């Protein structure tokens with residue numbers, strides 16, 4: 001199934017294509033059609049399922065032909081980070097349209113947010129507390145709301161936001177389309193849904209709780225600073241022609257790719273700091289076998305679909321069990337077999353144990369024979385954060401001293417060169 005089978009506006013389809021989404025995720029496949037029809041939807045879906053596009057796309061589609069200048073959609077999110085992330089997603093999806101959006105959350109000045117209310121941006125994405133702060137002022141009126149989304153409702157409950165949500169409901173019209181997304185459905189959320197939604201379509205996107213059979217999982221305990229050397233050793237002894245390696249950050253993805261290239265391993269990289277064209281090139285070159293390793297971060301790796309992948313390496317232990325399942329799910333597909341290696345430094349043991357308890361398997365710990373676990377690496381993979389901060393601090397203090405000297409020098413020049421009644425003072 002492709003996105004073009006939904007009756008979505010061509011400018012939205014163009015943006016989807018630009019973002020590299022090839023196929024709708026299960027929540028998108030199930031939620032978009034009833035939402036386009038204007039139905040209310042209640043869905044259990046976790047972060048990473050593609051739920052944001054699942055609710056934004058139909059809303060944007062329905063708003064495109066309406067006149068601008070009235071806020072017609074309100075998305076409520078529990079945290080600033082999530083609100084900012086949704087706003088960013090909105091920006092990417094609406095890039096070929098004239099639709100506008102703004103995020104409204106605490107910890108930053110109210111001024112630009114007030115202007116967003118006054119302008120009547122099409123979609124407002126807000127955390128409950130800050131939204132209520134704005135409601136104290138006459139400019140914050142949301143009488144034009146036609147779509148209301150409650151994202152991560154169970155987290156709202158955990159954070160004590162339910163009374164705020166009920167208060168917010170008094171400020172939006174009763175006649176509207178309402179969407180509720182939640183990872184779990186505790187009783188208070190079910191009750192809230194009953195009050196908020198009208199004949200909703202209920203969708204339950206099952207959380208994948210175990211990786212596919214056919215995958216051999218192994219954990220390799222290793223000191224943090226020797227990870228790259230051990231990875232190289234594992235590559236040398238593995239017969240896998242194409243290897244997908246995951247790092248925790250974009251910075252580490254770059255470092256690892258540089259390190260591998262330096263040691264003669266052909267590789268490509270895919271992470272959030274790379275343009276879509278660079279990502280597409282990297283993936284194409286990996287798929288065509290022009291490089292052996294693709295280094296990726298979790299977010300950038302979503303949507304990567306590579307057949308016959310023999311080995312996935314978690315260069316860093318993922319923070320969430322879902323991410324582990326998602327990462328290793330890239331191998332052992334369709335009854336095929338594959339290996340999933342996880343490099344574990346001592347301070348990552350805890351995260352690995354959480355993963356093991358979630359997937360219900362203990363990963364066998366293995367050592368690579370002949371690898372010197374006690375050696376000091378010849379080159380540094382990464383400058384530790386403390387050292388990086390010390391360099392920044394030293395540079396800033398030097399700049400401050402230089403600025404102070406410049407001010408003193410200027411003052412001296414001014415006194416020396418100030419004109420007197422009788423000429424220039426010396």
Ligand code: AMP
Pocket residue numbers: 020021022023024025028046047048049050051052053299302303
């Ligand atoms: P979400 O669950 O909305 O937080 O989405 C998680 C990630 O999946 C985001 O980085 C999206 O850009 C990405 N994503 C959403 N839909 C798709 C899709 N159909 N194909 C590939 N990636 C997607």
